[in-house]
Amino acid sequence: MKYHHEKIEAKWQQYWAENQTFAASNHSEKPKYYVLDMFPYPSGAGLHVGHPLGYIASDIVARYKRHQGFNVLHPQGYDSFGLPAEQYAIQTGQHPADTTRMNIEGGVDKSGNTIQGYRNQLDRIGFSFDWSREVRTSNPDYYKHTQWIFIQLFESWYNKNSDKAESICTLIQEFDKNGNANVNAVCDDNISPFSSEDWKSFSSEEQQKILLHYRLTYLAETEVNWCAALGTVLANDEIVNGVSERGGHPVVRKKMTQWSMRISAYAERLLQGLNEIDWSESIKESQRNWIGKSVGAMVSFNVNNHDAKIDVFTTRPDTIFGVTFMTLAPEHELVTQITTPEQKAAVEAYVEATAKRSERERMADVKTISGVFTGAYAEHPFTKEPIPVWIGDYVLAGYGTGAVMAVPCGDERDYAFANFFKGTNGMPAIKNIFNQDISEAAYGEKGGFELVNSDFLNGLDYKSGTKKIIEELEKIGAGNAKVNYRLRDAVFSRQRYWGEPFPVYYVNGLPQMIDKKHLPIVLPEVEKYLPTEDGQPPLGNATVWAWDTESNAVVSNDLIDNTKVFPLELNTMPGWAGSSWYWMRYMDAHNTEEFANEEAIKYWESVDLYIGGSEHATGHLLYSRFWNKFLKDRGYAPTEEPFKKLINQGMILGMSAIVYRVSGTNKYVSKNLKSEYETEEIRIDVNLVNASDEIDLDKLRNWIPEFKEAEFITESGKYFVGREIEKMSKRWYNVVNPDDICEEYGADTLRLYEMFLGPLEQSKPWNTAGITGVAGFLKKLWRLYFDDNGSVIVNDEPTAEMYKSLHKTIKKVTEDIENFSFNTSVSQFMICVNELQQLKCNHRAILEPLAILVSPYAPHIAEELWSALGYEGSIATVAFPKFEAKYLVESEKEYPVSFNGKMRFTIKLPLDLTAAQIEEIVMADERTQAQLQGRTPNKVIIVPGKIINLVG
């Protein structure tokens, strides 16, 4: 009987689907285990072999845990809102909902292209997903709950005293009772104090405006990253090197009224939580960088002749007597106010010039020093000396307060700035407050100095100086200790169509939440997916997009009267909204009332193992932690952290194949002859090349017309390609489709090969050529159970060697799965099968456990072997074999014998010999005598069971 993967795999995939083999129950006696993959965005291009890598790894763990007796939740779904579907809609006029559905379910698109569909592609690989819990973030029955969470955020504030989010009702009660004097909240700056009486006297509108300053999601005019090409704002994590992550378009700062998420309230908890979770150090470090905690002080400087103060954040308050000048960001709000008439023209010109430069230019150009004196002076809080105030674009508006106290003697940038403008109007000589030489460079260290010229700080160091100065600042009311975070509140509005609509309408420009019982607010139909002519977001094109407060329904815009019918929000939510809570939805995916039932959430608790790409380090993974913490505060999530353990799979790279065209001809020269010609490199379809890098020239001629008539300069009839390792992409013709691999070699081979390629977390190139190794392994495995006539399994007692081979494998595979070292498991399977083949093993007592061992990796063949062993039903929950050390006990060891650390020969000795006995035998050995040539060793090192080393 031959191994036919196509029959076996189709059969078992159908069996699993029909029998709901992998449907998880929310009630079980077994311990639970939750394995989650980062759900995919269903793009039209379909999956390539890089995509399933993490899914295969998580599937192995899920299947292994089932064998270990766990109730396993291993769900899958789609992150189906997003930009590409919308861009495609703009180009083709097809509704994003239609193209998204087709990308998931497959079909034939309007241009006649067959789309396989993610689901069909995934099914062919034999994942043990519980598809009954599938979610799609763009489905109204899903985003209904995303809208609900948004409302919860709106109805919450962050109480620093309890250090958690609370219902906005508790804040209103406090305002009613005591005004805002005792409120310790994370909120907007510049909130004026009010009493209980004031609060009660405010109009409802005024009250609403005040509350917006406290809510965890709030509407505010903020500086946002505006991307004109995409027609939308972007969050900080959607910008890479000053241009949009998607498309690489320029991004400028712009003031807009937008929804924001007060993630800054959670900065410290997001930072501290990293210590409790088992994530890679690099991701944790990325998040720490992104949060950017720095400890220091806030210091206020009064501006002379103005009723104004400049607040600065500094990590070095101990250097306050070294302040030589101050610098404001050009965007700083005080700039126009304090600039003197004489400096006005210069300052305005500088501000304008800075505004014109894109973020990118400003970032690229860090070497050029520029700035202008405002003519104004601030007053030193202690010495009362006047300090000139400058503006300069080395100070960023977005960090701290957008202003710095410049201490050139202790800061490289201040030093460079001071020297650049040395001698010009408003730039005094550098004050040195360190007992160090600063004639060549600033002294930036936090140690190794004593403060001088610093009044009451003289003689102190960094630590004691900082402590002292903060006390003194507090005494005179000019400052206090302060922890600053780089993490900014996250902009939550997008000027896009294909996203969650906000459950929000506007009365007199003030946002009102729609009651949760009327959710979902379903995305309206529009004629065009582009912004409107007057610059409104795409939802501005909707004609039925108004909220009727009487019928509680979305009605035609014509009915807007601003008394009963009001306009709805035109922005939509960003891509990360739906993915920031989806792991909880899987726990109870069909709940129509709540986002998930309390009991289900309590049962599944949090994700035990999360596998996905590291590109989400500061986006999805940070926002998800934020929402989870918020939901925990409000009693909806059971744990502080959503993902206990995280593994980042590496990227699978393409191995492009290159042919060399002789310049100006239609001739192509084989790789090793190319130096004899002047050539240019052309990439060809990597699937036309065999394991020896040789092209099938007939196939190449039929591939694209360019090669039809081409001539090939070969090496004895063979044409070899060059190779280049680069990202898997259509434009390099190096994409390998998992469907093709499943077709030719089978899903089990694909799964094994993806694991065999190397360590999961490492990025590595794909080369289909190597797959014959694992394909051959599966055939050999099969032949242990079958010959040409069928089953060969016998019930005889296996030999000790067979047991040894099996138990070595049990041990290795168990350890490997626990350590996520899947590549070495596959090697061990090969070793075991090679050994059993040598031993002609066809014994049930060996082959039965072997089938179970293999099953997490190659589930289809394992099921088939299991039924060949005479069992009914699936192998999926059969207990995993247990390692027994007794089968590995050895009585002899092949000792390496080294002389001065160099291994010369080996000698087989019983393991129960003492060191002295070993020495005697070794010394008597003629090979030892030959090595020593009459010398006597100074020292003989014998580690029983390990090595023998003779020195001297």
Add this chain to the structure above:
RNA sequence: GCGGGUAUGGUGAAAUUGGUAGACACGCCAGACUUAGGAUCUGGUGCCGCAAGGUGUGAAGGUUCGAGUCCUUUUACCCGCACCA
């Protein structure tokens, strides 16, 4: 600049507390069988050398009887952050 990671044959990679470097595969070489196939099987394959032997884990030092593994210095590449006050 700061932080994290990687470096081993022609290729992908193995190597428990420091203990026979290169397991397992791909490729290559030789052979067997054959219904001639991109099947299967056997043997070989780090490098130099006919061999004995020498040499070898990015580089240079060090610790040790013994280092891919530990320590110091250094180079290259990848990732994250970055005029962060």
